[in-house]
Amino acid sequence: MTTTPTRTPPTARQGPLPDPARLRAAVEEYAHAFRATALAMDEPGADPRTLNPVVHDAYFPVLLGLPPAYNPDPLIVDGRPCHLHSCVERVVVYERLAWGDAALMVAAPGPSLSGVLTEELGDDDQKERYYTTLAARPTWTFFALTEPHAGSDATALTTALTESGTESGTEPGTGSGGSGSYRLSGVKKYIGNAVRADLGVVFARIRPGPVGVVAVLVEPTRPGFTATALPTTGMRAIGLSEVRLDDVPVSRSDILGMHLSATRRGIVGAMRTFNRARPVVAAMALGIAQAAWDYAAVHRRALRADESHAREVLRRRLAGTRRLVLAAAEQADRDPGDGTVASAAKYRAAELALETAEYALGLFGPGARLEHPLLDKLHRDARAFEFMEGTGTMQRLNLALGHRKGRILDD
Numbered sequence: 139m140t141t142t143p144t145r146t147p148p149t150a151r152q153g154p155l156p157d158p159a160r161l162r163a164a165v166e167e168y169a170h171a172f173r174a175t176a177l178a179m180d181e182p183g184a185d186p187r188t189l190n191p192v193v194h195d196a197y198f199p200v201l202l203g204l205p206p207a208y209n210p211d212p213l214i215v216d217g218r219p220c221h222l223h224s225c226v227e228r229v230v231v232y233e234r235l236a237w238g239d240a241a242l243m244v245a246a247p248g249p250s251l252s253g254v255l256t257e258e259l260g261d262d263d264q265k266e267r268y269y270t271t272l273a274a275r276p277t278w279t280f281f282a283l284t285e286p287h288a289g290s291d292a293t294a295l296t297t298a299l300t301e302s303g304t305e306s307g308t309e310p311g312t313g314s315g316g317s318g319s320y321r322l323s324g325v326k327k328y329i330g331n332a333v334r335a336d337l338g339v340v341f342a343r344i345r346p347g348p349v350g351v352v353a354v355l356v357e358p359t360r361p362g363f364t365a366t367a368l369p370t371t372g373m374r375a376i377g378l379s380e381v382r383l384d385d386v387p388v389s390r391s392d393i394l395g396m397h398l399s400a401t402r403r404g405i406v407g408a409m410r411t412f413n414r415a416r417p418v419v420a421a422m423a424l425g426i427a428q429a430a431w432d433y434a435a436v437h438r439r440a441l442r443a444d445e446s447h448a449r450e451v452l453r454r455r456l457a458g459t460r461r462l463v464l465a466a467a468e469q470a471d472r473d474p475g476d477g478t479v480a481s482a483a484k485y486r487a488a489e490l491a492l493e494t495a496e497y498a499l500g501l502f503g504p505g506a507r508l509e510h511p512l513l514d515k516l517h518r519d520a521r522a523f524e525f526m527e528g529t530g531t532m533q534r535l536n537l538a539l540g541h542r543k544g545r546i547l548d549d
């Protein structure tokens with residue numbers, strides 16, 4: 139899809155969500171196309187922009203997940219347009235495509251986390267700017283929150299947004315002598331796709347305290363922006379990067395959420411974004427788990443009793459976790475302010491991905507990693523899911539908080 143979209147007002151979803159099995163079947167061809175390049179994409183330095191033709195062809199319009207007003211060419215399921223805009227639709231599709239290759243899924247062009255944030259915090263002009271860019275051509279985006287010394291504790295971030303002509307610590311645009319132009323300085327680490335991105339968001343501090351954080355829309359072509367690829371063992375295709383920001387120029391119109399109260403911007407926006415993204419990350423982990431399980435089922439048919447028992451236990455856990463992921467997606471679509479079930483799903487699915495890959499590798503004995511490179515990759519990719527969108531410990535802390543607030547386990 140490279141046409142300029144016809145702007146029509148966003149339409150409310152018509153009728154019920156598509157049947158998950160039929161939605162999944164609609165992307166089956168793409169899942170196999172992902173799988174076909176999974177090992178090639180795993181080579182260090184492999185670039186999804188050149189290596190996988192489907193990125194520029196068939197799957198691009200399907201996966202973008204643009205709002206209806208910007209996507210005139212959506213997937214059609216059961217005769218209805220399916221924009222993959224709801225979390226429930228996304229978990230079904232992302233699981234299946236991650237079964238093909240989770241790394242390529244994250245390395246794909248499209249809105250990803252920065253889109254969810256822009257939708258959460260952006261004003262009409264910012265959304266127009268963001269989505270018009272993405273609708274025009276395959277566009278890679280990034281979401282830069284993590285810093286070398288502020289990963290799990292995002293409130294400790296130190297990247298600074300300083301208004302020219304004012305002291306740091308002044309509310310944007312309100313300081314005496316404020317110019318409406320700013321400078322962004324700091325370092326971000328472990329940022330997916332930053333080395334190849336065309337647009338993204340950077341979280342920065344405008345003043346001390348938890349509500350002193352804002353997110354700004356930034357193009358990496360701006361002076362002072364440098365992204366460097368980090369070597370990684372798993373999820374290699376995603377171009378994990380370190381981003382250096384040396385006095386990157388920013389204007390007031392780049393700051394997301396200026397029409398909202400200070401408490402709604404920044405970290406609160408990030409948390410709501412994570413609550414909507416975690417079910418999708420959980421779905422991708424589930425895709426890895428299912429891929430490892432399927433691989434073992436096809437390549438190792440004769441099992442000992444204990445192996446067969448372990449396989450059955452994993453099959454049931456896959457089914458149970460899939461239900462949990464769907465419940466988390468429904469919750470996120472209903473109320474993105476409550477991420478309790480999303481944390482449970484992400485924690486469980488990440489754990490299951492690793493355990494299933496370990497089980498599958500164990501079935502093939504010494505040399506399994508060399509003789510079964512896909513399993514080796516699945517196992518390495520699974521490890522990344524412990525960290526993406528927050529570690530397992532942080533998910534359990536969220537669960538405990540949700541429990542104390544009576545959001546779960548209160549029957």
Ligand SMILES: Cc1cc2nc3c(=O)[nH]c(=O)nc-3n(C[C@H](O)[C@H](O)[C@H](O)COP(=O)(O)OP(=O)(O)OC[C@H]3O[C@@H](n4cnc5c(N)ncnc54)[C@H](O)[C@@H]3O)c2cc1C
Pocket residue numbers: 280281282283284285286287288289290291327328329330373378522523525526527528529530531532
């Ligand atoms: C594949 C991949 C892709 C990523 N993509 C992005 C991206 O696009 N954008 C982005 O901003 N970030 C991204 N990240 C970074 C990710 O969000 C962080 O790795 C994660 O938030 C953890 O931060 P950290 O690595 O600094 O670990 P730390 O926060 O330093 O944690 C280290 C350990 O301490 C534990 N810990 C930390 N705090 C507590 C606490 N209060 N109580 C108990 N235990 C604690 C953690 O559970 C963990 O085990 C990505 C990471 C990976 C692996």
